[in-house]
Every structure is written in C-alpha cells, then in structure tokens.
Amino acid sequence: MNKLNAGCLAALLLVSISQPAAAKTTTIAAGEGAQERLQEALILAEPGDVVTLGAGRFLLTDGLSLDVDGVVLRGAGMDQTVLDFTAQQGSGEGLLVTSDKVTLRDFAIENPKGDGVKSKGADDIVYYRIRVTWTNGPAATNGAYGIYPVESTGILIDGAKVSGASDAGIYVGQSRRITIRNSIAEANVAGIEIENSRDALVEGNLATRNTGGILVFDLPSLPVMGGGNVIVRSNLVVANDTPNFAPPGNIVAGVRRGTGVLVMANDGVLVEGNVLADNPTAHVMVVAYTQEFTDTRYNPFPRNVVVKQNSFGRGGYDPQLDGKDALLAAFGGALPSVMWDGLQQADTGLTVTKGVTGWSLNLPEVGKGMAGAQPAPLAVPEPTFTFAFDTVGAPANLEQRLAQ
Amino acid sequence: MITRWIFGAGLGAALAVMASANGPVERVNQAKVMDGGLVRSLSEYGFFADAGLQQPSAGVIPYRLNTPLYSDGAEKLRFVYLPPRTRAISQGDDLLDLPVGTALIKTFAFGSGADRRLVETRVLLHRTEGWVALPYLWNAAGTEAMLVVAGARVDVTTPKGEEISYRVPNKNQCKECHGVNGVVTPIGPKARNLSQEWLRQFVQAGHLDSVPVGSDVLPLWESRKSASSEAAARAYLDVNCAHCHRPGATASNSGLDLRWEQRDPQAIGIGKRPVAAGRGAGGLLFDIVPGKPADSILLYRMQSTEGGVAMPELGKTTVDQDGVAVVRHWIEGL
Numbered sequence: 001m002n003k004l005n006a007g008c009l010a011a012l013l014l015v016s017i018s019q020p021a022a023a024k025t026t027t028i029a030a031g032e033g034a035q036e037r038l039q040e041a042l043i044l045a046e047p048g049d050v051v052t053l054g055a056g057r058f059l060l061t062d063g064l065s066l067d068v069d070g071v072v073l074r075g076a077g078m079d080q081t082v083l084d085f086t087a088q089q090g091s092g093e094g095l096l097v098t099s100d101k102v103t104l105r106d107f108a109i110e111n112p113k114g115d116g117v118k119s120k121g122a123d124d125i126v127y128y129r130i131r132v133t134w135t136n137g138p139a140a141t142n143g144a145y146g147i148y149p150v151e152s153t154g155i156l157i158d159g160a161k162v163s164g165a166s167d168a169g170i171y172v173g174q175s176r177r178i179t180i181r182n183s184i185a186e187a188n189v190a191g192i193e194i195e196n197s198r199d200a201l202v203e204g205n206l207a208t209r210n211t212g213g214i215l216v217f218d219l220p221s222l223p224v225m226g227g228g229n230v231i232v233r234s235n236l237v238v239a240n241d242t243p244n245f246a247p248p249g250n251i252v253a254g255v256r257r258g259t260g261v262l263v264m265a266n267d268g269v270l271v272e273g274n275v276l277a278d279n280p281t282a283h284v285m286v287v288a289y290t291q292e293f294t295d296t297r298y299n300p301f302p303r304n305v306v307v308k309q310n311s312f313g314r315g316g317y318d319p320q321l322d323g324k325d326a327l328l329a330a331f332g333g334a335l336p337s338v339m340w341d342g343l344q345q346a347d348t349g350l351t352v353t354k355g356v357t358g359w360s361l362n363l364p365e366v367g368k369g370m371a372g373a374q375p376a377p378l379a380v381p382e383p384t385f386t387f388a389f390d391t392v393g394a395p396a397n398l399e400q401r402l403a404q
Numbered sequence: 405m406i407t408r409w410i411f412g413a414g415l416g417a418a419l420a421v422m423a424s425a426n427g428p429v430e431r432v433n434q435a436k437v438m439d440g441g442l443v444r445s446l447s448e449y450g451f452f453a454d455a456g457l458q459q460p461s462a463g464v465i466p467y468r469l470n471t472p473l474y475s476d477g478a479e480k481l482r483f484v485y486l487p488p489r490t491r492a493i494s495q496g497d498d499l500l501d502l503p504v505g506t507a508l509i510k511t512f513a514f515g516s517g518a519d520r521r522l523v524e525t526r527v528l529l530h531r532t533e534g535w536v537a538l539p540y541l542w543n544a545a546g547t548e549a550m551l552v553v554a555g556a557r558v559d560v561t562t563p564k565g566e567e568i569s570y571r572v573p574n575k576n577q578c579k580e581c582h583g584v585n586g587v588v589t590p591i592g593p594k595a596r597n598l599s600q601e602w603l604r605q606f607v608q609a610g611h612l613d614s615v616p617v618g619s620d621v622l623p624l625w626e627s628r629k630s631a632s633s634e635a636a637a638r639a640y641l642d643v644n645c646a647h648c649h650r651p652g653a654t655a656s657n658s659g660l661d662l663r664w665e666q667r668d669p670q671a672i673g674i675g676k677r678p679v680a681a682g683r684g685a686g687g688l689l690f691d692i693v694p695g696k697p698a699d700s701i702l703l704y705r706m707q708s709t710e711g712g713v714a715m716p717e718l719g720k721t722t723v724d725q726d727g728v729a730v731v732r733h734w735i736e737g738l
Contacts, residue, residue, distance in 0.1 A: 039554035043575050061557065065576035089557075090571050092717040096580070113711030114682070120657065121586060143712055144682025150657045167682050174657055221659045221676060223651065249678060249685035249701070291677070294670055 023048035030056030030081075042066045042073070053107055055080040063091025063112075069099045072404070075107025078131035078161065085112040093118040093148070094132075100124055103401050110135055116146040116162070124154035126401050134164030138187050138245045145171040146188065149178075151224065156394035158182050158402065166245060167252050168193035169210070172200065174224035179394040180205060189246040190215045190255060191237075196222050200230045201393035211244045212255040213237040213279065217264035219251060220293035220300075228267030228303075229388050232274065237261060238313075239278040256281045256320040265289040267303040270387055277313025281320050282339040284310075284358075286350050288366050300366055301345040306383040307352040312337040322370055330375065335359060338378060351383040432461055432485055437507050437529050446525055446540045446549040451485065451509050456522070456546045458511055463488070465606070469597045470622040471639040474724040476570060477563040478512040478523065484593065485509070486611050497596035497618030497665075499589070506530040508590055514560045514570075522546045523558055524572045528582070528590055535588040537578030568721045577718050585652040595619035596664065597643065622664070628730060637734030638664055640727050641672075644716060660691060673702050674738070681705075684713045694738035703731055 026041045028034070028051065038058065041051050047070040055076040060083055066073065075081030085094045094112035097104070097119035108131035109116045116132030119125050132146035146162030149155045150173040160183040162169035169188035172178050178200040185191030191207035193215040194200045200216075207213035214237060218227040237260045246253040255262065258280030263269045264287050276283035284307055289300035316335030321327060327335060338358030340350050343366050352358060358378030365372065433450045436443050443449065453459045460466060464485045472480060486492065487505035495501050502508075508528040515521050522542040529536045540549035541556050555574030561567055573581075582588045595603065595616035603619055606612040622639040623631035631639075642664035648655040649662040658679050661671040670676050673691030678684070678701055686704040693699040705715035706728050714720075 036554040036556075039574050039576075043553045062555070062571065065574070065580070067576045067579060088711050089569060090711055090718065090721070091577075092712060096576075098576075098579070098583070098586075114684075114717075115712075120654070140683055142683075144680060144684075148680075150680075167680070171680075173680065219677075219679060221670060222679060223656055223659060247683040247685055248687040249689045250682065251677070251679075 022046075023050065025050040025052055027052040027054060029054040030058045034058040035060050035062060039064055042068070042071070045071045047071070050074060053081045053083075057082045057084050059084050059087065060094075061087055061089050063088065063093055063096060063114075065091075065096040065098070066102060067098045070101040071099070072103040072105070072401075073107070074103070074105050077106050078108045078129050081107040083107060083109045085110065088113045093143075096120070097122045097125065102126070103128065103404075104130055107131075108133065112143050114143045115148045116143065116165075118145070118148040118150070119152060119155075120149075121151050122149065123152050124395065124398060125149060125152060125156070126398050127155075127157040127160055128402055129159040130157075131161040132165070132169075133162070136164070138164055138166075138189075138242055140166055140245050140247050142166040144168070144250075146185075147171070148173075150174055153177050154395050154398060155179070156398040156402075160184070161186075163187045165189065166247060167250055168215070171195065172197050174222060177391070177394055179203070179398075184208075185210060185213075187242055189242075189244055189252045191240065193217075193252070194227070194230055195219060196224050196227045198227055198229050199388070199391045199393065202230070202232045202235060204234050206236045206238075207240060207260075208236070208238050209242050210240045211242050211246075211257050212252070212259035212262050213240040214260070215252070215255065215262045215264075216266050216269050217251075217262070217289070218266055218298070220289070220295035220298035225295075225297045226267070227265075228269070229392060230266065230269045231387065231389075231392050232261055232269065232271045234273045235275070237274055237276045237279065237283070241278070241280055256285075258282070258315075258318065258320060259285050260315065261285070262287070263302050263305050265298075265300050265302060266305070267299070268385065268387060269302070269304070270306045270308065271310065272306075272308040273310060275311040275313070276315060276337070277311075279315045280318035281316065282335060283312055283315045283337040285339045287341040288343040290367050290369070292367065299345070301343060301349065303345060303348040304385045305350045306385055306387075307338055307350070307356050307358075308383065309353055309356070310337075312357075327375060331359065336378065340378060340380075350378075350380050351385065352378065352380055354382055432463055432507070434487055434505065437485070437487075438505055438531055442538065442551060442553065444551050446527070446551075449507065449527070451483065451507065451527075455548070458513075458522070464507075464509070465609075465611070467593070467598065467602055469592055469643070470599065470620065471597060471625045471628075471636075471643045473592075473643055474720055474727055475512060476560070476566075476568060476720050476722050478514055478570075479516075479520070481511040481513065482592065483509040491610060492606075492612045494595065494612065494614050494616035496616055497594065497621060499594050500598075500612065500616070502530055502590065502593070504530050504532055508593065510592075514562065521560075522549070523560060523570060524556075525549050526573075526578065528588070535582070535590065537582050537588050538575065539572055539578060541572055562722055564722075566722050570721060571718075573718060580654050580718055581647045581716075583653060584650075591647045597622045597639075633730070633734045633737050636730045638672075640730050644724075644727060648716070673700075682712070684715075686713070692735055692738070695736060697732040697735040700735055703728065703735065706731060 053075040093115035105128035134142040144167035165188040168190040169185035191210035260279035260283040336357035342362040493501040628636040
C-alpha cells in the first residue's frame with residue numbers, strides 16, 4: 001500500500017468513525033394514523049437518523065415534537081409535503097424541536113394553532129426550504145410565529161417562506177450566531193424579527209406586505225439580554241403596507257404600518273445594500289424603547305446603528321404617525337428615508353453614510369411620548385463603528401448540511 | 405402427580421402457589437426499572453399486585469400531594485418505589501433526592517366505584533443514565549396498559565360531565581413538563597407539597613434520611629379556603645405552571661417564573677408584559693394586573709380551551725374552574 005492509499009484509508013476511517021454507527025432512514029407516508037406514525041418515528045429515531053416525509057397532506061390533530069440530536073426531518077418539497085394542522089387540538093406549536101444539530105427541510109406547515117415550528121435550546125439547527133402558511137391570510141386569530149428558534153446558538157434559516165403570522169414570520173429570540181437568508185416573509189405583522197440576540201446576519205431576503213419588514217430589538221425582563229452585532233444587508237424590503245393585525249398587548253402591535261427596517265434598543269446594527277421601496281411610514285426607523293421597565297440589565301437606547309448605502313425608493317408618503325399632515329407638508333410630501341426619534345446615550349445612537357437622507361423627532365427624553373418633539377432633517381456623523389464580522393452569522397459547518 | 409399434590413396440600417395453598425407463579429406479580433422487577441429500555445407493558449414492572457384495583461406490590465408506596473396538578477378532573481393514584489436498602493435524601497422544601505432505581509408511578513382514572521376506568525399510567529424511572537418518562541395506555545378491560553410512545557387520544561367523560569378527547573401525552577411531551585436544563589426530572593414529590601405524616605412514615609420505613617425542613621407548607625387543596633388566598637394561589641401556580649414557567653424549563657424564554665419560592669413581583673407576572681404570547685395575550689397588556697383579574701393575561705389563558713391560547717398547553721383539555729377561582733381571588737386582593 002503506497003502512502004497515498006494509506007492516507008485515503010485513514011481519511012475513510014476517520015469519516016466512518018465520525019458518522020453514527022448505523023444511521024437509518026425511516027419513511028413516513030401521509031394517510032391514516034399519520035399523527036402516531038410520524039410522532040413515533042420522531043421519538044424512536046437515533047442520533048444521525050433521517051426521517052423522510054412522503055409527498056401529500058398529513059392531517060394532524062396534535063403538535064409534533066423532536067428531542068433527538070442530529071436528526072434530519074425531510075419532506076419532498078415545501079409544496080409537496082404539507083403538515084396540515086387545521087384540525088389541531090393541543091400544543092402550542094405545530095412542531096417543537098428541543099435537540100441539537102437538527103435539520104428540517106423541504107416541507108410545509110399549514111394553519112398551526114399557535115406557532116409553526118419552534119426550536120428551543122436547539123443548537124446548530126438548519127431550517128432549509130421550510131414553508132409556514134396560515135392559508136386564510138393575515139388575521140389576529142393566526143398563530144404568533146412561523147419559524148421560531150429561541151435560546152439557541154447556531155441557527156441557519158435558508159429558503160424559508162412564511163406568511164400570515166400574527167406576530168413575526170421568522171422570529172429569532174435570545175439566541176446567538178444566526179443567519180436568515182434567501183427567505184420570503186410576506187403578510188405577517190413583522191416579516192423577520194431578531195430579538196435579544198447577537199451575531200445575526202439577515203441577508204438576501206424578501207420582506208413584503210408585512211406591517212413591518214425587518215425588526216431588530218431588545219426587550220426587558222427576558223432571561224437573555226444584550227442583543228447586537230446584527231447585519232441587515234442585501235434584502236428586498238418593499239411594500240410593507242399591511243395594517244397591523246397583531247393582537248393588542250404584543251410588542252409588535254405597536255409597529256407602524258409601512259415600516260421597512262425597525263431598530264430599537266440594540267447595540268451595533270448595520271443596514272446596508274438593501275432595496276427599500278414603497279414603505280409608507282419609513283424605510284428605516286431607529287427608536288428607543290418607550291415603555292416602563294424595572295430590569296436593571298436593560299438598555300432602552302439604540303446604540304451604534306449604522307445606515308450605509310441602500311437603494312431607497314419611494315417611501316414615507318403615508319406615515320402612520322401623529323401629526324402626519326404637518327410632517328408631510330414640512331418635508332415636501334414624503335418623509336426622508338431614515339427616521340430617528342433622536343434619543344441616544346452618549347452620542348452612540350445613529351450614524352449614516354453621506355448622502356443618506358433622514359429626519360429626527362429630536363425627542364428630549366425617553367418615555368415621554370411625542371412631548372417636546374422638534375422634527376428636523378437628520379444631522380448625524382458618518383459611521384466609524386466597527387462590526388465584529390467574524391462572529392456574525394451561523395457557524396460555517398451548518399452550510400454543509402444543505403448539500404446532503 | 406401435580407393433581408395429587410394440589411389435592412393433598414389443600415386448595416387454598418395451591419391457589420396461592422399458582423397465583424405467585426401465574427397470577428399477578430407481587431414483586432417489582434428491578435431489572436425492568438433499571439435497564440429495561442422501552443418496556444412495552446406496565447405489568448412487566450410488577451408495580452401492582454392487582455393492577456385493575458391499583459393495589460400496589462410490596463415496596464410500592466402510595467402517596468398524595470397537598471395541592472395536585474389539574475388533569476381534567478382525573479382521579480390520580482400516585483405511587484413511589486425505592487429499591488431495597490436504598491433511601492432518599494431530604495433537600496429542604498424541594499424535591500426529594502430519590503436514588504437510582506426509584507420508580508414514580510401515576511395512574512389517571514375517570515369514573516368512580518365499579519365504573520372507575522383506568523385511562524393511563526405514567527411512569528418515571530430513575531435509571532443510571534437519568535430519569536426516563538414513559539406513558540402507558542390501559543386497555544378497555546382495565547387489565548393491562550401498553551406503552552404508547554406517540555401518545556393517544558381517548559374519549560372520556562369528566563367528573564363535571566364534559567365529554568372530551570383526553571390527551572395521553574407522548575414521550576417527548578412528558579419531557580416538555582418534566583425537563584429542566586434538558587434533563588428529565590420529577591415534579592411532584594417536593595417536600596413542601598408532601599404531608600409531614602407521610603414523610604415521617606417514609607423515614608420510619610427507612611426510605612428517607614429525615615423529614616425535610618420546609619415540608620408540608622403548600623395548603624391541602626380541599627382545605628384551601630382556610631389557607632390565605634396568596635398561599636392557595638401561589639401553591640396552585642407552582643404545581644400547575646412552574647414546571648414550565650421557571651428558569652431552565654420549557655417556558656423559560658417567557659421570563660415568567662411561577663415557582664413557589666420566587667418573590668420578585670415582576671417575575672411572577674405582576675406588571676409584566678407578554679413576550680411571545682401572540683394572540684394568547686387576548687388583547688391584554690400584563691400577565692397580572694393587581695385587583696383586576698379580568699385584565700390579567702394569566703387568568704385569561706387559564707380560562708381558555710383554545711389551542712395556542714389555553715394554559716397549561718399540555719395535560720389538560722378543560723378549564724379548571726376551582727383553580728381559576730383561587731387565582732382570581734388572589735389577584736382581586738392584590
């Protein structure tokens with residue numbers, strides 16, 4: 001055996017050792033007893049197994065759950081394999097994942113009573129070409145989140161499609177190392193939402209017909225604090241003009257119809273290279289959290305928000321803002337692209353590249369509403385803030401699972 | 405020869421021998437508890453001398469909780485089994501530290517007297533690798549229960565006469581309630597929710613090192629009217645909600661912590677805004693508004709039967725009107 005062959009053999013051995021001993025594939029077809037057959041397959045799966053869903057409509061009465069590491073749940077395509085929860089009786093979501101290194105791909109979830117897919121404490125998860133749809137269109141009675149990873153490290157969402165969520169289509173909360181890309185969020189209250197999370201890349205998505213397109217913010221009183229280092233680039237954020245249909249009481253119920261990108265109470269957010277058009281309130285809105293809070297860990301200000309070159313089309317022509325008519329008159333019929341409330345901490349609030357137009361409410365104090373507002377064109381410095389690009393986005397090894 | 409031996413020895417003795425050989429098992433099969441994998445039938449464990457009557461085998465000890473979890477009004481028969489020569493360790497008012505080899509057994513039944521029907525038995529087994537939760541569904545005759553890892557739905561009539569599709573949880577759903585920091589753990593046998601008398605007997609039987617400090621403080625549910633409204637409500641929320649609504653558990657991301665020992669008003673929901681409640685918030689702004697139960701999301705969700713709104717999400721289909729009354733009374737007085 002020559003050296004080359006020995007090297008190959010060693011490599012082969014390495015591969016066989018690193019793979020689970022006997023990964024198996026179980027195929028589940030739609031039809032009678034799908035609930036029990038599919039749930040049983042998800043429970044009895046061993047780490048590394050593949051559970052394949054046949055084409056067709058799976059009629060389900062209860063939420064499904066997966067708690068085994070390294071399982072691939074794979075359908076025949078987001079238009080071919082449909083997990084139909086229209087008759088769901090129990091559970092808070094369609095599918096719950098609580099294990100690590102799971103891959104979900106090529107299937108759809110329709111009409112879950114609560115959330116679509118929730119993955120909690122599920123590190124290194126891949127969502128690939130997953131569709132979550134509430135088929136009746138926007139309605140307050142729809143579930144809150146379509147795709148809902150929370151309290152996790154390592155999240156890759158690629159090629160997803162979510163519509164009708166009464167909160168956020170794609171929501172990532174209290175997590176780190178996140179990529180959301182090439183996905184479509186349409187007719188949700190919030191298209192894509194990054195909440196209390198760090199190191200997120202939101203790239204190449206289409207957000208349209210939502211109330212707000214892409215939201216990045218922190219909320220108080222949550223276990224995980226300190227969101228930031230978020231890159232929002234090369235997205236198509238157009239015509240987010242659906243009236244807010246969130247149930248009152250939820251934070252997104254306060255999102256103004258016609259918001260493109262909203263940044264609130266976050267540290268280090270870059271908005272660059274996006275196409276923003278036909279967002280009637282504002283293409284980019286940067287604001288402080290205005291409600292009362294007691295959480296001493298919480299910082300209500302947006303810090304180090306950077307808006308660089310984007311393609312700003314028509315926008316700000318029908319803002320859902322107090323004093324709309326006066327504002328429109330003052331700014332010549334449409335508001336400039338970037339709206340800021342003017343609230344900041346130690347001059348770290350907002351910087352924009354030369355040529356980006358905006359306006360500020362110039363509010364004097366947090367939590368005092370519009371009192372004292374002195375709207376005026378935006379006058380902020382050019383960006384100098386440095387983002388930690390090396391830690392932004394999902395770990396590279398999650399990519400490899402897309403090819404399998 | 406066998407015939408002669410039977411007649412010679414007397415029928416009674418013979419029947420006793422036959423019973424031990426072929427009839428109901430009277431000893432717990434420790435191997436099944438410790439290392440049986442997915443044990444397919446409940447009878448294999450030998451927890452019951454008479455399964456249909458729920459008469460436990462030797463060493464399987466019945467217990468009750470002061471304030472129980474609501475499960476659509478099901479009667480619940482709870483048992484604990486410890487291997488011979490092992491004992492649990494007290495941990496203050498919290499969970500008893502139960503040794504490897506322990507089994508916790510809980511049977512759910514509807515109907516009373518001769519009409520009592522066993523629906524399911526859930527077992528928690530303390531194996532070397534940790535606790536394992538398994539659900540068993542009883543047959544119609546009430547003679548055997550079989551493992552249902554995927555759970556089941558069963559039509560039952562509740563004590564209040566409601567016809568419901570009762571949900572037997574699947575194996576993962578067991579963990580949704582029993583999981584803390586990703587590990588399955590018991591919920592019920594916390595010292596604060598066990599009677600002093602029972603704990604004393606447990607110590608006397610050699611199954612526990614000492615009666616824990618802080619035991620028996622949760623009010624007896626049937627005597628809740630003599631307890632303070634706060635104690636009754638906080639006990640109810642601890643037992644019915646806090647297995648998920650606590651750090652490290654299924655609903656940790658909500659920031660709501662309903663454990664008995666939690667003293668921060670905001671953490672238990674007073675003036676706390678919802679996070680991911682969606683339409684579950686019912687258009688209300690805060691989990692608990694002092695003095696205003698009708699404005700409190702927590703009570704709104706307790707009173708719903710709708711998926712995506714109703715709380716708890718698992719383990720019940722109907723509204724617990726007694727629980728609602730206790731929590732409402734407490735919020736009114738805040």
